[in-house]
Amino acid sequence: MDDFFISSMKRTRLNLKKLNKGFSLSRRLYMKTSLPEWARSTDPYKGVGKNIKSFYREGRIVWGVFVIANEGLFRAENKEALPGMVIHSKSENDDYALAEIRQCAREIGELRDKEIKALPKDQRGIAAKIQDEFCDPVFYRVPRSLSQGLDLYMTAVLFFPKHLPCNSLDYRFFPLLIHPRHKGALMLPSFFWDKRLI
Numbered sequence: 001m002d003d004f005f006i007s008s009m010k011r012t013r014l015n016l017k018k019l020n021k022g023f024s025l026s027r028r029l030y031m032k033t034s035l036p037e038w039a040r041s042t043d044p045y046k047g048v049g050k051n052i053k054s055f056y057r058e059g060r061i062v063w064g065v066f067v068i069a070n071e072g073l074f075r076a077e078n079k080e081a082l083p084g085m086v087i088h089s090k091s092e093n094d095d096y097a098l099a100e101i102r103q104c105a106r107e108i109g110e111l112r113d114k115e116i117k118a119l120p121k122d123q124r125g126i127a128a129k130i131q132d133e134f135c136d137p138v139f140y141r142v143p144r145s146l147s148q149g150l151d152l153y154m155t156a157v158l159f160f161p162k163h164l165p166c167n168s169l170d171y172r173f174f175p176l177l178i179h180p181r182h183k184g185a186l187m188l189p190s191f192f193w194d195k196r197l198i
Contacts, residue, residue, distance in 0.1 A: 004196075005063075006095045011194035012175050013061050013092075019192065031056065031189060033160050036081055044138040044184030045083075045158045051182040061188055063098050064088045064157070064176030065105040067130065068112070073159050081160045085130070086185065087142065087152055088176050100148035102173060107146050108154070120145060126154065138183050155185045163189035165198045 033052065039045035048055060070082040087105040089097070111119070111127040119127055122143040129135045136156040157176070164187075175188040175197075190198060 002096050005098050008194040008197050009095045012192060015192045039158055042136055044156055047183035048186050055177050055179050055186050059177040059179045060092055061175050061177055062089050063101055064174055065101050066172040067105045067109050076166060078161055081158050083156055083158050086157050087154055089150060089152055094150060097150055100150060104146055104148050104152055157185050157187060159187055163187060165190040
């Protein structure tokens with residue numbers, strides 16, 4: 001199974017690299033995003049909005065796994081850009097570790113219902129962010145006790161329905177686009193994904 005996801009990610013990166021050489025008008029319109037009013041002054045969303053071209057041209061594709069997702073993202077009739085909180089690595093070398101990243105996301109998701117003071121000290125910060133519905137973390141480092149031995153981060157991401165496979169998500173992991181200099185992250189539009197992932 002690891003080999004499948006590693007090869008799928010390689011194909012996805014190749015798709016973006018090929019298409020970055022030139023986009024048709026229809027493809028540029030598909031890739032273009034308009035942030036909701038509430039997101040335009042909020043990190044990490046505004047960082048993506050201001051630097052969207054750089055994300056496509058210079059960004060790195062890594063696995064993203066939902067910790068918290070607005071349920072509207074899993075409904076095909078949804079037309080709104082909606083937020084979700086994602087666990088991810090910053091390294092393409094962690095393609096093999098999707099199972100570990102998913103396990104980390106599950107364990108962090110379970111912190112939503114825990115009493116913060118009862119948790120180990122190194123988990124209280126991330127638990128507080130998970131439990132704060134107005135929190136929009138940017139590259140918040142996951143504590144070692146939860147990270148499955150990897151260097152992982154939690155970031156809030158805005159999802160655009162037109163970029164989702166069939167306008168909705170059927171599962172909770174996906175190719176995520178991050179940038180070495182700019183804040184924030186963007187779900188790679190499904191047009192670029194290896195077709196075996198859709």
